[in-house]
Amino acid sequence: MFSKKVGVAVAAASSAALWYKTxxxxxxxxxLPPTRELKYPPGADFPDLKNHHNxxxxxxxxxxxxxxxxxxxxxxxxxxxxxxxxxxxxxxxFIKIVGLTACDEESYETFKDLFYPVIKxxxxxxxxxVDTHPIDLNPAHIKGGKxxxxxxxxxxxxxxxxxxxxxxxxxxxxxxxxxxENIAIAAFQGLSSDLxxxxxxxxxxxxxxxxxxxxxxxxxxxxxxxxxTSAGMARDWPDARGxxxxxxxxxxxxxxxxxxxxxxxMEKGGDMKSVFARFCKGVNQIEKVVGEIGWxxxxxxxxxxxxxxxxxxxxxxxxxxxxxxxxxxxxxRFNDILDKLRLQKxxxxxxxxxxxxxxxxxxxxxxxGKSEVQLVQEVIDGVNLLVEMEKRxxxxxxxxxxxxx
Amino acid sequence: xxxxxxxxxxxxxxxxxxxKHANHMAHCLTKEIYKxxxxxxxxxxxxxxxxxxxxxxxxxxxFIxTVGCVAGDEESYETFADLFDPxxxxxxxxxxxxxxxxxxxxxxxxxxGENxxxxxxxxxxxxxxxxxxxxxxxxxxxxxxxxxxEQISxxxxAKLDGELKGNYYSLKGMTxxxxxxxxxxxxxxxxxxxxxxLASGMARDWPDARGxxxxxxxxxxxxxxxxxxxxxxxMEKGGNMNAVFxxxxxxxxxxxxxxxxxxxxxxxxxxxxxxxxxxxxxxxxxxAGVHLKIPKLSQxxxFDEILKKLRLQKxxxxxxxxxxxxxxxxxxxxxxxGFSxxxxxxxxxxGVEFMIDLEKKLEKGESIEAEVDGLKQK
Numbered sequence: 001m002f003s004k005k006v007g008v009a010v011a012a013a014s015s016a017a018l019w020y021k022t023x024x025x026x027x028x029x030x031x032l033p034p035t036r037e038l039k040y041p042p043g044a045d046f047p048d049l050k051n052h053h054n055x056x057x058x059x060x061x062x063x064x065x066x067x068x069x070x071x072x073x074x075x076x077x078x079x080x081x082x083x084x085x086x087x088x089x090x091x092x093x094f095i096k097i098v099g100l101t102a103c104d105e106e107s108y109e110t111f112k113d114l115f116y117p118v119i120k121x122x123x124x125x126x127x128x129x130v131d132t133h134p135i136d137l138n139p140a141h142i143k144g145g146k147x148x149x150x151x152x153x154x155x156x157x158x159x160x161x162x163x164x165x166x167x168x169x170x171x172x173x174x175x176x177x178x179x180x181e182n183i184a185i186a187a188f189q190g191l192s193s194d195l196x197x198x199x200x201x202x203x204x205x206x207x208x209x210x211x212x213x214x215x216x217x218x219x220x221x222x223x224x225x226x227x228x229t230s231a232g233m234a235r236d237w238p239d240a241r242g243x244x245x246x247x248x249x250x251x252x253x254x255x256x257x258x259x260x261x262x263x264x265x266m267e268k269g270g271d272m273k274s275v276f277a278r279f280c281k282g283v284n285q286i287e288k289v290v291g292e293i294g295w296x297x298x299x300x301x302x303x304x305x306x307x308x309x310x311x312x313x314x315x316x317x318x319x320x321x322x323x324x325x326x327x328x329x330x331x332x333r334f335n336d337i338l339d340k341l342r343l344q345k346x347x348x349x350x351x352x353x354x355x356x357x358x359x360x361x362x363x364x365x366x367x368x369g370k371s372e373v374q375l376v377q378e379v380i381d382g383v384n385l386l387v388e389m390e391k392r393x394x395x396x397x398x399x400x401x402x403x404x405x
Numbered sequence: 406x407x408x409x410x411x412x413x414x415x416x417x418x419x420x421x422x423x424x425k426h427a428n429h430m431a432h433c434l435t436k437e438i439y440k441x442x443x444x445x446x447x448x449x450x451x452x453x454x455x456x457x458x459x460x461x462x463x464x465x466x467x468f469i470x471t472v473g474c475v476a477g478d479e480e481s482y483e484t485f486a487d488l489f490d491p492x493x494x495x496x497x498x499x500x501x502x503x504x505x506x507x508x509x510x511x512x513x514x515x516x517x518g519e520n521x522x523x524x525x526x527x528x529x530x531x532x533x534x535x536x537x538x539x540x541x542x543x544x545x546x547x548x549x550x551x552x553x554x555e556q557i558s559x560x561x562x563a564k565l566d567g568e569l570k571g572n573y574y575s576l577k578g579m580t581x582x583x584x585x586x587x588x589x590x591x592x593x594x595x596x597x598x599x600x601x602x603l604a605s606g607m608a609r610d611w612p613d614a615r616g617x618x619x620x621x622x623x624x625x626x627x628x629x630x631x632x633x634x635x636x637x638x639x640m641e642k643g644g645n646m647n648a649v650f651x652x653x654x655x656x657x658x659x660x661x662x663x664x665x666x667x668x669x670x671x672x673x674x675x676x677x678x679x680x681x682x683x684x685x686x687x688x689x690x691x692x693a694g695v696h697l698k699i700p701k702l703s704q705x706x707x708f709d710e711i712l713k714k715l716r717l718q719k720x721x722x723x724x725x726x727x728x729x730x731x732x733x734x735x736x737x738x739x740x741x742x743g744f745s746x747x748x749x750x751x752x753x754x755x756g757v758e759f760m761i762d763l764e765k766k767l768e769k770g771e772s773i774e775a776e777v778d779g780l781k782q783k
Contacts, residue, residue, distance in 0.1 A: 039549075040547065040549035040550070040553075044548075044549035044552065044553075045547050045548045045549040046548075047548060047610060047613070048577065048613050080547070084609060087609070087610050088608070088609060088610065088611060173414070173419060173454065174418075174419050174420075174421060174454075175413075175414035175415075175418040175419040176414070178418065179414075203422065229603070230608075230609070234462070235458060235461070235462060235604075236421065236458075236461050236462065237462065239421070239422050
């Protein structure tokens with residue numbers, strides 16, 4: 001079965017590779033159908049972002065929009081498609097959302113007049129025009145990494161990957177999405193030993209499988225966040241969506257949710273070093289097999305690994321823990337401490353939730369400009385410090401001397 | 406959007422999985438039809454995938470057999486005729502490609518309906534939609550086109566006077582006070598939450614170029630850029646459906662007259678009548694209905710059969726996606742195409758009178774068997 005799938009994939013891959021080469025010759029800057037272009041000047045289409053708070057709004061000037069409105073990527077995608085989520089979701093003055101999605105790999109370049117400044121703002125001044133992004137998926141470079149399990153309940157590392165030549169979830173066609181799934185399935189069959197496992201298609205899984213996946217907290221559902229649905233990511237649900245996990249249930253891959261692939265390594269407790277080691281092994285093995293069947297990941301020197309949301313470019317890495325900090329979290333300086341450590345807090349239900357009972361999801365803030373090893377090390381060192389502070393507070397001591405600079 | 410993947414994948418690879426689906430589009434979209442439709446697009450770039458997205462994303466509705474496809478512009482019905490024709494035939498009782506639709510908005514042709522018993526008829530309402538020729542429809546329009554629809558509509562409405570004189574309230578610019586008043590009057594429409602509408606892209610750029618116009622008397626109301634370019638609504642409390650219809654006809658025709666003065670007209674053709682976003686609204690686009698208090702009749706086992714024979718449909722009083730909670734139903738005409746406006750409103754009037762008689766009988770403990778058995782299919 002593996003060879004048959006590989007055979008089909010190779011055939012598709014070679015024609016895909018040829019197609020992609022031809023696409024590269026297509027001039028980025030193709031015009032839209034004349035009817036729309038001639039009738040209305042760009043100004044008439046400029047979105048009203050007066051009440052909006054997102055990074056896209058900060059950089060989409062009328063001049064920028066006028067220049068880019070009638071331009072399409074080689075795959076035929078437009079700026080309007082990229083900004084739709086930011087137009088439809090006003091955002092909040094306190095929470096900085098990006099408001100922009102990349103329709104395909106080329107979006108970043110075709111619409112760089114908007115994407116580059118957005119990336120610069122979102123990633124602390126990283127300038128895609130001149131900076132290069134470091135990649136380091138060697139777990140041997142991590143120092144320490146065994147966190148105090150009296151406080152750290154679980155450890156997790158996730159990233160995303162996109163398949164070169166296929167558009168992203170906001171705009172991909174059903175055939176393209178299914179192609180991603182086929183590639184992923186072939187890649188999973190190449191995983192061995194502690195990573196070998198099984199793929200469950202969201203569409204065909206049995207009720208028993210579904211219940212088990214829910215119990216393991218592995219099942220992902222149709223997105224309900226308007227940030228994702230207004231970008232078009234939930235179309236054709238649940239077609240070509242699925243979940244792979246290894247037999248040991250500590251390495252997991254989501255197929256066709258917000259990105260082509262989301263790769264997750266996790267386990268209970270605080271052994272972040274082990275979590276990251278397995279993460280690297282899985283990510284590297286999958287990349288290798290994907291290459292063997294004629295595909296590759298979207299990647300560039302200045303943007304690192306390329307994903308749907310500009311906030312995830314670079315390594316797409318979110319390395320985090322569920323950690324109990326009931327005393328420290330009540331300290332007025334908590335947010336400031338996190339900021340200095342380049343960490344962010346979330347509720348344990350994920351990005352749109354609040355913390356319950358003093359237990360927080362603490363993870364790295366940064367993505368682009370730092371390597372995977374750097375970010376994981378920052379989380380390890382940062383969480384160690386937070387736990388030390390919590391212990392000090394338990395003993396009613398002062399944490400003044402422990403404050404990060 | 407152009408189908409750049411067309412060359413790369415076969416129709417077979419692209420064809421949606423409709424196995425668990427139960428809507429008109431799923432029943433009509435064969436692989437052969439999909440293959441043929443995939444090779445074309447309308448002049449504005451609307452594709453078959455755009456048209457069917459709502460039906461792919463929403464397998465079925467618990468209360469109503471949904472259509473599952475929408476038009477992005479006037480040309481959609483022609484370009485994708487291979488899909489829309491059978492869907493129209495299925496949804497509109499066998500309406501054929503060669504059939505002609507009759508339009509009749511002369512209120513003098515309506516008989517009765519002046520005083521449906523207000524003990525049972527809480528309110529009366531007639532609505533329709535209209536599209537402005539030359540502009541793309543809500544699933545597909547650009548922000549510029551949507552704003553153009555708003556501008557054309559407002560200019561025409563501004564010319565109304567007398568009983569119909571009124572004001573426009575842009576959803577974007579209204580004050581809190583205006584918003585509260587509109588909510589109190591039950592006029593305010595909100596960003597769609599129904600997945601049927603969201604999946605087709607109608608809520609993009611909300612609330613840009615959306616708004617509500619109503620007359621000072623608050624019984625003639627126009628929604629701009631909700632599910633259609635315009636939704637024109639006449640309503641009032643109580644049972645004078647005749648007056649509601651008369652005001653509706655007058656307002657509708659005056660607005661069209663004023664639009665023509667500016668060089669615009671409605672989308673209409675002799676076969677499909679008025680062209681609207683959803684194929685279910687083609688023809689007249691008319692939904693004439695009442696909020697009817699029939700707690701006893703609605704519990705009868707043959708209630709749905711009665712409605713079917715009368716060519717009426719029931720909804721909860723919250724609108725299309727709701728259920729009835731207290732025996733009060735929204736009762737309206739089931740048809741849109743193939744009957745004229747007058748014919749449809751007449752069916753509502755006659756049907757409601759009939760149901761009120763049955764309810765009264767049930768209140769007195771009398772049997773309604775004879776009436777029900779003797780009821781012929783309209």
